[in-house]
Amino acid sequence: MTVNFPRLRLVQQVRRAKPALIALILAGSLAGCDFVPGYVEMDTKDPTPQVATNTLTELRALPPPKRPLYVAVYRFDDMTGQNKPGGAYAEYSKAVSQGGATMLVNALREAGGSDWFNVLEREQLGPLLEERKLIRAARETFANENGFEVQPLPALLNAGILLAGGVIGYDSNTTTGGSGARYLGIGANQQYREDNVSVYLRAISVTNGRILASVVANKTIFSMSNQAGVFSYVATDGILELESGITTNEPRHLALKQAIESAVYALVLAGSEDKLWSFKDPKKARQLIAKKAETGVVPVGLQDATVVASAQVTE
Template identity: 45%
Template structure:
């Protein structure tokens, strides 16, 4: 009877001609946005746009993908940090904050410009028009993914009564990124920020093991696992770092919003968020740790 019910439910739930993979798959997303990305995109415009260069944003954590009793060769975090950073910079304030110049593929860019120059000289001679000068950046953004820590917190809960029960388990990982703004003229590090993002994995399970007759046993299990994508967490951490770099630069007087009133609201919200972070750190330190050592 149980098998017949499962077959009936499966037949009704699955559309004709579609496999389970096709039924549960989702269409691709174009320019998907995160919570941090939404906040960054809605920043008020600045007084002056800033030209910045990004050469690289590497994975400095050195962590490999975790697995039972062995470390896989694949890395734990994305190796495309520079692409995520460039995308975040171009979205800041709906594209009003930064002009990002190409530097990671500079060799390809220079080679293509050389080809254009040679072709113009070949067909137009000495009178060939020259290419416009490349835009140079007054500042460089440096940094990287500085750490990836697994199993920061783990736990769970379960209960069973008369053969019916369930349990839940969870695990938290943490990824941290560092971002700094460097002046090209002086080489001075103008501003530096660090952001971290937790990565949550949750397992929910339920089961039934019960005698429904003298020689008949009902046994059923169900469960679901949810793992927050690591690359989304890295993206959110980088977007939060760009946001913090902008707002802290405004507070220090390096940048300025075009509308001082809108800027004041952004700065007030950022300071309130920072205060909540400090308060949370104070609460954690009361659990037995202080900068000077054990309490």
């Protein structure tokens, strides 16, 4: 809750008040704002599904392909090696989420309403193969005990395209600033900071190992702090001091997720533009490519993530 203090009137009234009256006013003000330290009610919320950001909405709205692509993701690592920015102490937590591969798989599954990519499991390929061994052993045991013929498991699907890349940059305090004012011990200030995260994504042909298309996506992470306070003498031996503030930080994992979604969107357009794959409706494909050519980035809804794309046609 934001507290507004009439400047001169409050100071004059408090200066004329007795110590007991001052204590009563302060107690009532703090109690009315639920600002007593250790007694603030938590604004708890129920768990929610994934946030439908603008990038995710645009990704889901992609027109369907002529035929889905079979792709595999082995790794999508944090290549920055940076820790979370700290103030006056060392911070050992990573600056960005280490779940980039999971986010990429989810973005691929969401593209075009799950019509664009058939994603094959490769990150957990070891446990998958172990589980298949257990099934095979159980079938052999059952077949031997009952005189049946062992039925083999179907072969795993193979991918035609390998997707690789990672988080290639995290820049802290790319832009900082603020403003404030104070008069007779009463004032307020605002501060803000911008960070930037960059991801790189490329599509590789499994047949010949050539890089078919590559994209780089950048996402700004915004943080803002608002503070207000009063610091004034109310008597020769008394000081009135009040403080209030709020800080808002854009979630880093959500920013990384948006950057990856933007990269997947741009990769689809780059490959379609160079005829590596195609949309089911060529007219819609031309519209999306034309809009991308006009703006230099992906269409409306993805302006918060800047995307640079390049593609190379395979022979």
